[in-house]
Amino acid sequence: AIHSNNPKKNKPRMYSHYWSEPSMNEYVSKVVAAYQTCQKFHPALPKETLEQDTTVTTAWGTIGVDMSTLEGKEYLAIIDAYSNYPEVVKLKHTISEEVYRKLKPIFCRYGIPSTVRTDNGPQSIGKDFVKFKEELGFKHITSSPKYPQSNGLAECGVKTVKHLLKKAMYSGEDPQIALLNYRATALEGGKSPAELLFGRQLSTKL
Secondary structure, three states, X not given: OOOOOOHXXXXXXXXXXXXXXHHHHHHHHHHHHHHHHHHHHHHHOOOOOOOOOOOOOOOOOEEEEEEEEEOOEEEEEEEEOOOOOEEEEEEOOOOHHHHHHHHHHHHHHHOOOOEEEEOOOHHHHOHHHHHHHHHHOOEEEEOOOXXXXXXXXXXXXXXXXXXXXXXXXXXXXXXXXXXHHHHOOOOOOOOOHHHHHHOOXXXXXX
């Protein structure tokens, strides 16, 4: 079988068996590289799956916000509870002021959500974030030992997005294109995050 764990052996076997044109060599290399990437990240696939919150009936009405570290850098992930549409921004600092400075342009672009879910980290309960909440008037719900699932959407979304970005970085794919493709990929209900949020599909190269 061609599907082997040795990419150096795979390429000549595929090359001689299926093609005789040297121009196909580059294509075979890409196939083998893609296989290596899938093998590396397949065991790390998150068990959690993003599911629509059935209590949320409005796009961008409730969002989850959480932070994550990737390749030594801090990122802020914003997940819409209705559509599972993700936004990811890089943080220079993990302080309350930096978080709200990154969130404000997104809220001005998509609209102010009714509810924002976060964990109880200092970035989301600091005075700068409290001032930001009062300025825009959204409801802020934090997770707690009594209700740990309150920010489950964001935490699950972060794992999904983090895995997506790791895979893109390893394979040499543009992380922004990887996010674009994810936003345009249909969920279990048949529609993509973009369709659920914007009412239209995004154009991609896929």
